[in-house]
Amino acid sequence: MSKEEYFHHTVFQGVPLQARRFLNQLWKQMQEAYVWRRREPIIPDLLMTPSDHGDGDLEIEHPEDRGNWTGKLDFLLSCIGYCVGLGNVWRFPYRAYTNGGGAFLVPYFIMLAICGIPIFFMELSLGQFSSLGPLAVWKISPLFKGIGMATILIVSLVAIYYNMIIAYVLFYLFASLTKNLPWQYCGNWWNTDLCLDHHIMQKGNGAVPFNISNTVSPSEEYWSRYVLHIQESSGIGDPGRIRWNLCLCLLLAWVIVYLCILKGVKSSGKVVYFTATFPYLILIMLLIRGVTLEGAWLGIKFYLTPQFHYLLSSKVWIEAALQIFYSLGVGFGGLLTFASYNTFHQNIYRDTFIVTLGNAITSILAGFAIFSVLGYMSQELGVPVDKVAKAGPGLAFVVYPQAMTMLPLSPFWSFLFFFMLLTLGLDSQFAFLETIVTAVTDEFPYYLRPKKAFFSAIICVVMFLMGLILTTEGGMYWLVLLDDYSAGFGLMVVVITTCLAVTRVYGIKRFCRDIHMMLGFKPGIYFRGCWLFLSPITMMALLVYSIIKYQPSVYGTYQFPYWAEVLGILMGVFSCLMIPLGMVFAVLQEEGTLWQRIHQASRSTMDWGPSLEENRTGMYVATLAGSQSPKPLMVHMRKYGGITSYENTAMEVDKEIEEDEEESMM
Numbered sequence: 001m002s003k004e005e006y007f008h009h010t011v012f013q014g015v016p017l018q019a020r021r022f023l024n025q026l027w028k029q030m031q032e033a034y035v036w037r038r039r040e041p042i043i044p045d046l047l048m049t050p051s052d053h054g055d056g057d058l059e060i061e062h063p064e065d066r067g068n069w070t071g072k073l074d075f076l077l078s079c080i081g082y083c084v085g086l087g088n089v090w091r092f093p094y095r096a097y098t099n100g101g102g103a104f105l106v107p108y109f110i111m112l113a114i115c116g117i118p119i120f121f122m123e124l125s126l127g128q129f130s131s132l133g134p135l136a137v138w139k140i141s142p143l144f145k146g147i148g149m150a151t152i153l154i155v156s157l158v159a160i161y162y163n164m165i166i167a168y169v170l171f172y173l174f175a176s177l178t179k180n181l182p183w184q185y186c187g188n189w190w191n192t193d194l195c196l197d198h199h200i201m202q203k204g205n206g207a208v209p210f211n212i213s214n215t216v217s218p219s220e221e222y223w224s225r226y227v228l229h230i231q232e233s234s235g236i237g238d239p240g241r242i243r244w245n246l247c248l249c250l251l252l253a254w255v256i257v258y259l260c261i262l263k264g265v266k267s268s269g270k271v272v273y274f275t276a277t278f279p280y281l282i283l284i285m286l287l288i289r290g291v292t293l294e295g296a297w298l299g300i301k302f303y304l305t306p307q308f309h310y311l312l313s314s315k316v317w318i319e320a321a322l323q324i325f326y327s328l329g330v331g332f333g334g335l336l337t338f339a340s341y342n343t344f345h346q347n348i349y350r351d352t353f354i355v356t357l358g359n360a361i362t363s364i365l366a367g368f369a370i371f372s373v374l375g376y377m378s379q380e381l382g383v384p385v386d387k388v389a390k391a392g393p394g395l396a397f398v399v400y401p402q403a404m405t406m407l408p409l410s411p412f413w414s415f416l417f418f419f420m421l422l423t424l425g426l427d428s429q430f431a432f433l434e435t436i437v438t439a440v441t442d443e444f445p446y447y448l449r450p451k452k453a454f455f456s457a458i459i460c461v462v463m464f465l466m467g468l469i470l471t472t473e474g475g476m477y478w479l480v481l482l483d484d485y486s487a488g489f490g491l492m493v494v495v496i497t498t499c500l501a502v503t504r505v506y507g508i509k510r511f512c513r514d515i516h517m518m519l520g521f522k523p524g525i526y527f528r529g530c531w532l533f534l535s536p537i538t539m540m541a542l543l544v545y546s547i548i549k550y551q552p553s554v555y556g557t558y559q560f561p562y563w564a565e566v567l568g569i570l571m572g573v574f575s576c577l578m579i580p581l582g583m584v585f586a587v588l589q590e591e592g593t594l595w596q597r598i599h600q601a602s603r604s605t606m607d608w609g610p611s612l613e614e615n616r617t618g619m620y621v622a623t624l625a626g627s628q629s630p631k632p633l634m635v636h637m638r639k640y641g642g643i644t645s646y647e648n649t650a651m652e653v654d655k656e657i658e659e660d661e662e663e664s665m666m
Helices: 003-011 017-036 073-081 086-090 090-098 101-128 136-140 142-175 198-203 218-227 243-258 265-274 278-291 294-304 308-312 314-327 333-338 348-381 393-404 410-443 445-471 473-486 491-517 525-548 563-586 594-602 630-639 645-663
Strands: none
Touching: 003 410, 073 265, 073 333, 073 348, 073 410, 086 090, 086 243, 086 348, 086 393, 086 410, 090 101, 090 243, 090 294, 090 314, 090 348, 090 393, 090 410, 101 136, 101 294, 101 308, 101 314, 101 333, 101 348, 136 142, 136 410, 136 491, 142 218, 142 393, 142 410, 142 445, 142 473, 142 491, 142 563, 198 278, 218 393, 243 265, 243 410, 243 563, 265 278, 265 410, 278 294, 278 410, 294 348, 308 314, 314 348, 314 491, 314 525, 333 563, 348 393, 393 410, 410 445, 445 473, 491 525, 491 563, 491 630, 563 594
């Protein structure tokens, strides 16, 4: 038996696969250093300490630094801008008044406590502890790397259509730069005989009856017939021609986004000082203007009148959970990405409560601003508030623009409203793009980090080209399809699986120990209880409910064809399939029986842990430059000799491992 075979047979016996691979590589370097190449001892690369690298004897290539936030408020404002978005303006107010008014706040804040705050804190903790993006962070358990792939797929689809909404906002922003708003009156070439503006309605009396149900407002026809030009498309299968004015607005939107993320968080972190704070100034201005309008109380009363019998309906609780789920942006990878650029000891515990509670308060304030104006609009038109209130894009591009035409200085207020929407939308889009770019560059740091600006440009160009279908005359049908399915049940599966992987596979005790190392204290029973039971159970109920209550997509009176529904479902299913596909790939990378492969793939990689040497304490003490995590390494290297200077650390690691094994056997 040769020396190599004897070494492999005796020393490697019983050693886990990851440690065995390391020892094999170390043995080859020792052979080259001591036996065949030179008589003068050379320290193998894997045994070099950080101080050894500075001697200049060996040049070891390191990836370019990821960078960090340049200011203390960069991270906090970026999270606020990411969470406070378009949904706060056009989704929360509508959900509130259709689900019990003021009574809706009860399930809303309960779901915020059960699902919103705990999952928010979990994502921030994962990102800050590892300083890795949504793909590379799954060094924590490579078996679940498919979660990262599913996240990137979902975020990419959302980013494509979300920037189209920003393009619509830009279109209206430019249209507001005029003396008279173009959607104020009928009589334009795009109007039909059904058009009826509010001035005629105000002059109407009993002798001139109006059947409002058969009429269309000028703002609605401007939106559908002029902006979208949707009358030239027969459906989703007939997209028609590209609307070049929308195409140019989409191009401008992507240029703005690219310029703001050009230097990563160093540039976007400065932009958010404006985009995350200025919307609040405009919102306060709109709120003050709204509550001073005649009839504003009608809308506010309709918005907040508590109807507590709604609390007996499961639908209201599900709606509250959905609102929390989407408004905080959990599962999209943006929170994890932003936190990965923090310093290791940033107080994300405090930031979690600031952002989540601030987001909820902003939603409530936005409801006051919106419904005060809708109450005024209701009195002016002589119709109930529920006849003018809508959810989604209909509120932003039809109802509220129509309300602006009833105010003095209407172009000014219209410009402010759409400028607010622009800043709200850009913050979220920054997060989507930064998530994609960070995830990919963390996977290939040597190649892509030095060319991050160029890589970001490629991503923006590709997504712009993919979004061209949305600028066509039938583009709204595609946007609705993407909105309904790209981030539906697939996103819920991602969040549920993440929660289970971290708490059940990686281990809740180990995760809390990591947070203790990072923040100086362990999460209390509230967070542990939510992570282990309340959050996953609630989200599973939400997922089951959404499947049971599934309804085909519609846009107005248009029913989507069967093939479009199948395409939409496949979008959601494909993102879910990334998780089992990632598991299969991870298992195939290992050796041994199936169970051994699964066990090895579920364990953290050798280099999992804090990214900087000075932050690696306890079981993450940086014993080796090439492979920093000593948990599998230190124990076995000490058994077979080699690194006696870290004896105390190895004993601590042994003790932790023994405690974990004893607890797992109980």
